[in-house]
Amino acid sequence: MSEQPEHPGQQQPATVQQLSRQPQQMAISASTQELAELIDLHLGQLRPKEPAWRVSDSPISGRGIFATRDIAKGEELFREHTILVGPTAHRSSKLRTCTLCYRLVPGQTDAEALCPAGCGLPVCEECGKSPRHKSECELFLKWRPKQTQRIDPRSLRILSVVRCFFLDEQQRRLLYAMQANADRYYMKEVERAAACFEDFPREQQMLDFFYRTICAFNTNAFESRSCVEGHEVLIRALFPLAGLLNHQCTPNATHHFEDGETIIVCATERIPCGAEITVSYAKMLWSTLARKIFLGMTKGFMCQCPRCQDPTENGTYLSALFCREQGCRGLVIPVQTRTLQPDWRCLTCENVFPHAKMARYQDFALNTINNRINSCSVPDMIHFINDLCPRFCPPSNYVLIEAKLNVIWRMTRFDTDQYTPEEVAHKDRYREDILAIIHKLGAGECTLKKLITEEIQ
Numbered sequence: 366m367s368e369q370p371e372h373p374g375q376q377q378p379a380t381v382q383q384l385s386r387q388p389q390q391m392a393i394s395a396s397t398q399e400l401a402e403l404i405d406l407h408l409g410q411l412r413p414k415e416p417a418w419r420v421s422d423s424p425i426s427g428r429g430i431f432a433t434r435d436i437a438k439g440e441e442l443f444r445e446h447t448i449l450v451g452p453t454a455h456r457s458s459k460l461r462t463c464t465l466c467y468r469l470v471p472g473q474t475d476a477e478a479l480c481p482a483g484c485g486l487p488v489c490e491e492c493g494k495s496p497r498h499k500s501e502c503e504l505f506l507k508w509r510p511k512q513t514q515r516i517d518p519r520s521l522r523i524l525s526v527v528r529c530f531f532l533d534e535q536q537r538r539l540l541y542a543m544q545a546n547a548d549r550y551y552m553k554e555v556e557r558a559a560a561c562f563e564d565f566p567r568e569q570q571m572l573d574f575f576y577r578t579i580c581a582f583n584t585n586a587f588e589s590r591s592c593v594e595g596h597e598v599l600i601r602a603l604f605p606l607a608g609l610l611n612h613q614c615t616p617n618a619t620h621h622f623e624d625g626e627t628i629i630v631c632a633t634e635r636i637p638c639g640a641e642i643t644v645s646y647a648k649m650l651w652s653t654l655a656r657k658i659f660l661g662m663t664k665g666f667m668c669q670c671p672r673c674q675d676p677t678e679n680g681t682y683l684s685a686l687f688c689r690e691q692g693c694r695g696l697v698i699p700v701q702t703r704t705l706q707p708d709w710r711c712l713t714c715e716n717v718f719p720h721a722k723m724a725r726y727q728d729f730a731l732n733t734i735n736n737r738i739n740s741c742s743v744p745d746m747i748h749f750i751n752d753l754c755p756r757f758c759p760p761s762n763y764v765l766i767e768a769k770l771n772v773i774w775r776m777t778r779f780d781t782d783q784y785t786p787e788e789v790a791h792k793d794r795y796r797e798d799i800l801a802i803i804h805k806l807g808a809g810e811c812t813l814k815k816l817i818t819e820e821i822q
């Protein structure tokens with residue numbers, strides 16, 4: 366459920382193997398009814414008097430959220446505070462960010478940003494005096510951090526998990542009522558954190574508690590990007606209600622963050638009474654195979670939604686590649702929809718091609734276009750999209766669409782006035798192309814549409 370998933374790539378054999386083993390789910394300690402009650406308590410004042418939704422068992426998977434009346438397009442469905450949150454602590458992020466208010470801590474060095482008590486957590490002067498930091502500081506001090514002059518991303522990342530210590534009884538029940546897909550690999554996060562302390566807890570019960578929390582994070586968490594005093598903050602957060610939203614590739618709802626710790630879910634389409642409310646965990650414009658690989662690898666399921674079952678993807682042909690038969694430049698699309706290694710058929714000459722061959726063409730397009738995205742200026746990118754790509758990639762193919770999106774982002778977010786009128790006209794045309802795809806997919810007022818029409822930044 367992350368905001369900007371990384372591209373899953375295509376057809377590495379390991380991926381296919383990984384996908385064939387479904388993750389085991391850890392025991393869930395509450396019935397759907399109990400879960401619904403715990404969620405009501407968790408929402409507190411944010412629970413509307415008459416919610417437009419209810420929690421119930423889902424035909425898609427496990428539990429889900431359903432409309433209790435007709436919901437209008439664009440309507441806000443709910444807003445919710447997180448129960449567990451902390452910095453993602455990616456190496457690329459600014460680590461000198463206060464762990465409570467997320468402001469950049471003044472100073473030039475890590476040492477200046479770290480809590481003077483030696484707990485190893487960056488914290489601003491004000492938050493350093495708060496009872497919340499005091500309890501976290503005491504716990505980290507007890508474990509004896511090895512690094513006291515440098516911020517260690519491994520110990521910073523475990524903070525969101527360690528915060529499960531400070532949940533009250535009711536919140537713990539809620540945490541244990543959330544789905545948690547097990548994967549022994551997740552234990553690595555605990556091991557990496559343990560290496561940062563002299564006395565990290567070793568008791569099995571404690572390690573199990575951390576492990577389950579990490580599994581709940583990896584199954585349900587949102588990675589939110591927000592802007593605090595002009596600097597970008599990346600945090601991962603668990604929202605028990607939003608975490609119940611199941612996935613559809615063309616969903617009827619979307620989310621955004623008010624601040625990193627509050628999520629807002631809105632309808633992108635009219636949702637009839639009784640329908641399940643869904644969001645997308647993958648990028649809207651990826652091809653079906655790219656989405657399948659990503660969802661299989663990160664969430665352990667194969668989506669069976671209507672879009673996944675339509676080889677034309679509502680006539681968008683996001684997967685299409687060129688036919689390489691002599692004299693034919695028809696569009697080739699995957700035939701079967703329930704496999705990761707479909708046959709592909711040309712819509713013009715009707716020849717059928719094995720997946721391995723088409724996967725090579727797709728990989729070539731992906732790598733070539735990604736290399737350009739990473740190395741080209743905007744004018745070069747426009748020339749590449751308009752004049753070179755059409756030689757090897759149909760205009761409908763999703764990697765070419767991603768390249769157009771990249772040009773739009775760069776032209777609207779950075780140095781907006783340095784482009785020629787022709788370049789701006791190309792950008793506007795790309796935007797129209799993408800809006801037409803969003804329309805064909807039936808994606809309504811999705812976040813992507815709002816982003817490219819600059820309704821939101």
Ligand SMILES: C[S@@+](CC[C@H](N)C(=O)[O-])C[C@H]1O[C@@H](n2cnc3c(N)ncnc32)[C@H](O)[C@@H]1O
Nearest residue numbers: 426427428544584585608609610611612664666
């Ligand atoms: C964030 S949870 C969604 C809520 C979950 N259904 C529950 O009962 O708590 C994500 C998990 O739900 C399941 N899921 C969500 N969407 C799905 C879909 N379209 N098809 C199959 N499983 C899905 C997968 O097991 C996934 O790992």
